[in-house]
Amino acid sequence: MHARPGPWRRAALALTAAATALVLSATGHAAAAPPPAGPRPLADAFARAAAAYDVPRDLLVAVGYGESRLDDHEGLPSQAGGHGLMHLVDNPTAHTLDTAAALTGASATALKHDPATNIRGAAAVLRSYADAAGLTAKDRKDKGAWYESVARYSTTRDPRTARLYADTVYDHLAGGLDATTPDGERITVRAQSVAPDRGRYAATPSLDDGVGTLSTDYGPALWAPAHSGNYTVGRSAAVTQVVIHVTQGSYAGSISWFQNPSSNVSAHYTIRSSDGQVTQSVREKDTAYHARSANASSIGIEHEGYVDNPAWFTDAMYRSSAALTRHLTDRYGIPRDRAHIVGHAEVPGNDHTDPGPNWNWSYYMQLVGGSTGGGTVNLNFTSYPTLRSGSTGDHVKAAQSLLNAQGFSAGAVDGAFGTNTVNATKAFQSARGLTADGVIGRASWTALLSAGTKPVLRSGSSGADVQRLQRALTAALGRTVGIDGQFGSGTTTAVRDYQSSRGLAVDGIAGSGTWTALQAGR
Structure with missing residues (x-):
């Protein structure tokens, strides 16, 4: 999602079947049946942390689900510097990671990389907020009484975004959760009626209800402006492209990050995973900081989620985003093809990988009503031959696309195995502990295709x-x-x-x- 110098960023499916499967697997909401017997390290960690800090277990799970879908992303930070499945934050304006370390005595490394410690740290932070809010032991048994503490956990300074964050957590409680972690563990929360005590947020307009200023560019969008230092008023070029991003964080967290004066990033629009809600943060007439070389000539659309977890890419999100892209292509006369509707990773001069290999370009372009040509790369072959400098063709395009998606810049996906592809291959091989010879043989193909x-x-x-x-x-x-x-x-x-x-x-x-x-x- 990033643009200016700043933080990091880290395949086609059958049309209808894939879209349906994404909806069923990604919402996480269901009438939760008892989970199966067997080792349940994450469930046990939630239970222990909840008991240790007297935080309602279901509330703690709902916070984690909203932040990460219970995926710690192997310790890699979010775009806002958040760590672990509970998104303990370390950035210039928010320091819940440091707070958790002080409260638990755990090291920052353990809080970042050990899921159980990360959960314990989040529980400690939430309890400290509850204590500051004056919650008694009796109050702490009432999930609704934690609302202001949950809103504070969002780390946002904007009360509307904080309310959006807390409302999302309480929506998870109301709908129940039946989620499967990347390691195959099932975590459940029963659907329950909770009356949130919004306290000082009761008078705050709800973005979910469309209360307050709405977008003047796109009717269905809500308006939550980015900090004035995170974009430039006006443009130096005509709008000729739409750039597709993935937030590497939650919906509310990303909107908040655009409002943070230290972030130096923004996008015009952000799409929510669960229902496709759209929030605009930068006017289309202005230049958002989202794609470096393409900032002046493009509209940036962020999508809630992480590139390595396809569960975020719901049908509601695809359809809402496609409707917005159709609107933009009509308004600016942009051709509906993959040369003009591009991923962040495809913009020259960028080192990001989003939307990544799990983004279903074929389905998305069909929803937009355009052509999948001009950029679609086939990854499915009956065999994967050895490639080296001088090789050409569709297999080379597939390798280049996979290297780019994993953050090893092979440059343009042009089917020509040149210097950039050789260097990207060597870097990938070195990172995976393979012989770094710049030749893509069986081992390198296997590692690339399974990433x-x-x-x-x-x-x-x-x-x-x-x-x-x-x-x-x-x-x-x-x-x-x-x-x-x-x-x-x-x-x-x-x-x-x-x-x-x-x-x-x-x-x-x-x-x-x-x-x-x-x-x-x-």
Whole structure:
């Protein structure tokens, strides 16, 4: 999502089936049945932290779900400097990470990288806010009494954004949660009626209700202006592109980050994952700081979520974003093709990877009503041959796209294996512990094709992650594994063959161990 010098940033599916699967897997809301028996480290961590600091367990889970979908992203920080699944923040204006360290005695490293410690730190921070608000032991049993403490946890200075954050947490409580973590653990919260005591936020206009100033550029959008130092009034070029971003953080957190004078970033619009709500932060006539070289000539659209977790990319989000993009292409006469509707990673002079390999460009462009040409890259092949300097063609385009998506800049996806692609390949190989020779053979293909999250997949699973697994197995085994997104008997056999040949436990299930081996290029 970033533009000016500043913080970091880190595939096509079948149309209808993929969209439906995304909705079912991403909302997290359901009538929660009892979770299965077995090891439950994250659930136990929530229970222990809640008991230790007298914070309602369900409230603590709802805060974590809203921040990260219970994914710690392997310790990498969000765009706002937030860490772990509870998003403990360390940036120039917010320091909940330091507060958690002082309250718990845990190190900043443990709070960033150990999920249980991260949860404990968040519980300690919330309890300190409750104490400051004067909540008694009796009050703390009432989830509704925690509203102001939850709003404060957002770290935003804007009361409307703080209310949006807290309202989202209480919406999760009302709807219930049935979420599966990246490690396959199931976390549930029963749907419950909670009357939030909004206290000083009761008089604050709700962005969710569309109260207050609305966008004058796009009717359906709410208006929450970015800090004046995070964009430039006016433009130096005509609008010719729409740039698609992923926030690397929550919806409310990203809107708040644009309002933070220390961020030096902004986007024109942000789309919420759960329902496709749109908030505008910069007027279209002005230059948002979102895509460096393309700032002056583009409109930036952020999408709530993280590039490595496709659960954020719901059908509601795709449809809402596509409607906005249709509006923009009509208004500015922008061609509806992939040369003019681009990802952040495709903008020259940028070092970001969003929207990443989990963004479904084919589906999105069909919703926009445009052409998927001018940039769509095929990743599905019956084999993955060795590539080196001088190679050309669609396999090279696939490799370049995958390298760019993982943050190793191969430059333009042009199908020509030149110096940039060689250097990007060497950097990727070095990062994965592979021989850094700049040649993409079996091991490098396997690591590239499998890169991403490590969901537990088994017979009956379907979707983008299954396709990713099937591509990686095709490269690793040196034989064709049908790439159809359906985990059937053929994929089960391929997984078992891979596990057996690599000395792994042979169960036909792609779990953390199998993914780890694939991503290491084994």
